[in-house]
Amino acid sequence: xxxxxxxxxxxxxxxxxxxxxxxxxxxxxxxxxxxxxxxxxxxxxxxxxxxxxxxxxxxxxxxxxxxxxxxxxxxxxxxxxxxxxxxxxxxxxxxx
Amino acid sequence: xxxxxxxxxxxxxxxxxxxxxxxxxxxxxxxxxxxxxxxxxxxxxxxxxxxxxxxxxxxxxxxxxxxxxxxxxxxxxxxxxxxxxxxxxxxxxxxxxxxxxxxxxxxxxxxxxxxxxxxxxxxxxxxxxxxxxxxxxxxxxxxxxxxxxxxxxxxxxxxxxxxxxxxxxxxxxxxxxxxxxxxxxxxxxxxxxxxxxxxxxxxxxxxxxxxxxxxxxxxxxxxxxxxxxxxxxxxxxxxxxxxxxxxxxxxxxxxxxxxxxxxxxxxxxxxxxxxxxxxxxxxxxxxxxxxxxxxxxxxxxxxxxxxxxxxxxxxxxxxxxxxxxxxxxxxxxxxxxxxxxxxxxxxxxxxxxxxxxxxxxxxxxxxxxxxxxxxxxxxxxxxxxxxxxxxxxxxxxxxxxxxxxxxxxxxxxxxxxxxxxxxxxxxxxxxxxxxxxxxxxxxxxxxxxxxxxxxxxxxxxxxxxxxxxxxxxxxxxxxxxxxxxxxxxxxxxxxxxxxxxxxx
Numbered sequence: 001x002x003x004x005x006x007x008x009x010x011x012x013x014x015x016x017x018x019x020x021x022x023x024x025x026x027x028x029x030x031x032x033x034x035x036x037x038x039x040x041x042x043x044x045x046x047x048x049x050x051x052x053x054x055x056x057x058x059x060x061x062x063x064x065x066x067x068x069x070x071x072x073x074x075x076x077x078x079x080x081x082x083x084x085x086x087x088x089x090x091x092x093x094x095x096x
Numbered sequence: 097x098x099x100x101x102x103x104x105x106x107x108x109x110x111x112x113x114x115x116x117x118x119x120x121x122x123x124x125x126x127x128x129x130x131x132x133x134x135x136x137x138x139x140x141x142x143x144x145x146x147x148x149x150x151x152x153x154x155x156x157x158x159x160x161x162x163x164x165x166x167x168x169x170x171x172x173x174x175x176x177x178x179x180x181x182x183x184x185x186x187x188x189x190x191x192x193x194x195x196x197x198x199x200x201x202x203x204x205x206x207x208x209x210x211x212x213x214x215x216x217x218x219x220x221x222x223x224x225x226x227x228x229x230x231x232x233x234x235x236x237x238x239x240x241x242x243x244x245x246x247x248x249x250x251x252x253x254x255x256x257x258x259x260x261x262x263x264x265x266x267x268x269x270x271x272x273x274x275x276x277x278x279x280x281x282x283x284x285x286x287x288x289x290x291x292x293x294x295x296x297x298x299x300x301x302x303x304x305x306x307x308x309x310x311x312x313x314x315x316x317x318x319x320x321x322x323x324x325x326x327x328x329x330x331x332x333x334x335x336x337x338x339x340x341x342x343x344x345x346x347x348x349x350x351x352x353x354x355x356x357x358x359x360x361x362x363x364x365x366x367x368x369x370x371x372x373x374x375x376x377x378x379x380x381x382x383x384x385x386x387x388x389x390x391x392x393x394x395x396x397x398x399x400x401x402x403x404x405x406x407x408x409x410x411x412x413x414x415x416x417x418x419x420x421x422x423x424x425x426x427x428x429x430x431x432x433x434x435x436x437x438x439x440x441x442x443x444x445x446x447x448x449x450x451x452x453x454x455x456x457x458x459x460x461x462x463x464x465x466x467x468x469x470x471x472x473x474x475x476x477x478x479x480x481x482x483x484x485x486x487x488x489x490x491x492x493x494x495x496x497x498x499x500x501x502x503x504x505x506x507x508x509x510x511x512x513x514x515x516x517x518x519x520x521x522x523x524x525x526x527x528x529x530x531x532x533x534x535x536x537x538x539x540x541x542x543x544x545x546x547x548x549x550x551x552x553x554x555x556x557x558x559x560x561x562x563x564x565x566x567x568x569x570x571x572x573x574x575x576x577x578x579x580x581x582x583x584x585x586x587x588x589x590x591x592x593x594x595x596x597x598x599x600x
Contacts, residue, residue: 001107001372001374003259006368006369006372006374006377009374009377009378010365010368010369010377010380010381011381013114013377013378013380013381013382014381014384014385016118016378016381016382017118017121017381017382017383017384017385017386018385018389020118020121020122020382021121021382021385021386021389021390022389023122023125024121024124024125025124025125025126025127026393026480026482026488026489026492026507027127027480027489027492027502027505027507028124028127028130028489028492029390029487029488029489029492030210030214030487030488030489030490030492030493031124031130031134031489031493032121032124032386032390032488032489033214033353033354033357033386033387033390033487033488033489034210034214034217035120035121035124035133035134035137036121036357036361036382036383036386036387037214037217037218037221037357037360037383038137038141038217039117039120039137039140039141039379039382039383040221040360040361040363040364040379040380040383041141041220041221041224041364042113042117042141042144042364042375042376042379043221043224043225043228043363043364043367043376044144044145044148044224045110045144045145045148045371045373045375045376046228046231046232046239046367046370046371046373046376047224047227047228047231048145048148048149048152048187049148049152049238049239049371050227050228050231050232050235050238050239051154051183051186051187051190052149052152052153052154052183052187052238053152053154053235053237053238054154054155054156054180054238055235055237055238056231056234056235056238058231058234059230059231059232059234059235059238060183060231060235062227062228062230062231062234063227063228063231064186064187064190065190065227066223066224066227066228066231067187067190067191067194068190068191068193068194068197069194069220069221069223069224069227070194070220070221070224071190071191071192071193071194071195071198072194072195072197072198072201072217072220073194073198073217073220073221073224074141074145074194074195074198075194075195075198075199075202076197076198076199076201076202076217077198077202077217078134078137078138078141079198079199079202079203080201080202080205080210080213081134081137082131082134083202083203084207084210084493084496085127085130085131085134086131087207087493087496087497087499088127088130088496088502089496089499089501089502090127090128090501090502090503091501091503091504
């Protein structure tokens with residue numbers, strides 16, 4: 001991909017982000033932070049590339065360490081979001 | 097990204113992952129669709145990880161190849177490479193370790209500790225970004241951003257493209273700021289460090305100087321590929337993250353946590369540029385905007401500019417002036433029985449929770465009280481100020497944990513008109529966000545901040561530990577001395593439990 005193609009994706013994604021985030025209900029702002037935190041750990045892609053590459057042992061170990069950190073975030077972030085979201089209930093379901 | 101031939105299916109898979117992440121955030125527009133959204137997020141992540149694992153299988157070249165007719169050229173060819181099982185296992189083990197730690201933490205964490213958990217998670221993203229940046233610097237060919245140059249004289253070396261060096265430099269710098277800033281935010285939120293701002297003399301000059309130095313070093317690194325510049329800019333970025341958050345007080349934490357959320361996104365986006373990976377870029381942009389918007393909402397709710405929050409030091413002057421004033425004005429004190437009586441006679445009660453409710457863990461007792469009132473035919477609503485608590489939406493999560501139905505919980509704009517028709521406003525652990533001085537007193541530091549109009553209710557019940565302390569902004573609350581205000585001086589949880597008892 002050329003730089004300009006990547007930049008286009010980035011700029012358009014910023015606009016998508018702007019509109020999508022404004023539509024998030026304020027009641028769910030804490031789960032929003034937890035889930036954005038989980039998805040920003042997509043940086044694990046970079047970590048996996050480094051961990052899988054031959055050539056520099058140091059780079060490989062740095063990559064493996066980053067894989068651990070990002071995995072904590074991915075699993076922890078999604079799990080804690082799921083736990084929070086499961087608590088949000090409507091009136092009908094609470095009243096037995 | 098430039099030399100590595102990208103299989104269109106691989107690029108497509110990353111795009112699908114990016115779209116899943118967009119839909120994950122879209123799902124959060126309503127609690128009813130949110131769980132499906134979260135699952136889409138997980139699917140997106142699984143697609144991104146599996147795609148990377150499949151396309152970047154660790155290989156080792158087989159020694160035998162060197163003896164073949166094709167000679168050393170064939171040694172680097174994929175045909176003669178075999179899967180490096182040890183490396184594969186190492187990667188899977190790393191994922192498993194992370195998964196075990198992550199899931200255990202997510203299961204065990206108390207809902208009141210959510211702000212510090214989020215801060216801790218942010219720090220991990222930041223640190224991961226720094227590590228990936230350094231890995232890319234040490235092994236640029238693996239990332240497809242370097243070219244091996246074999247000069248006539250001297251050792252061969254790798255030249256990294258200048259654009260990639262800028263992206264790496266910025267990514268590492270943002271990652272390092274995210275890491276050290278989040279560590280400080282975590283320590284403050286977790287109570288390991290005082291919430292009071294720590295003010296260094298000349299901090300604005302130091303911060304600005306450091307930021308400029310980082311940018312100059314990024315430019316220098318891009319130009320020359322000097323290793324020392326990369327190291328020094330990383331160290332400076334760690335330092336500035338620390339310096340930026342140190343002077344910010346406890347109640348400004350919602351802004352800080354949102355801001356660090358935003359940074360972790362930009363760090364991922366910068367690495368996405370380096371790798372030319374659309375999933376990373378889309379995610380980075382989403383998370384970056386998300387954090388930025390949340391910061392903006394929080395600043396607006398405090399009527400403060402983003403710059404003034406970041407400049408820090410708010411609340412440092414909280415002091416004797418407010419306390420002295422507090423003692424010499426008349427105010428009314430009530431008991432749990434008084435409160436129970438007033439509320440049971442009301443037709444509508446609006447509960448206004450704040451950080452104090454979280455500290456006292458009073459949310460469950462509060463819901464019990466609301467249940468008792470509902471049995472008596474009282475309509476109960478909850479009013480949430482955007483900056484109540486230590487992170488955006490903090491109160492909503494705690495109330496949800498206590499099984500409060502989310503359709504009884506209202507935001508500031510939606511409930512403010514209701515106070516005039518409310519018999520009792522029950523303020524528990526909130527202070528500045530109810531201060532009417534924000535609307536009338538131009539000299540007040542919180543003047544102009546949108547507040548909940550609790551004073552318009554028939555009676556205001558205000559739970560507070562003692563009359564001495566002032567709110568975070570260091571200003572006395574006008575509300576305490578109103579004719580229709582009754583102060584309930586006690587620990588929030590104890591007081592609510594006593595009211596529950598008195599309600600029978």
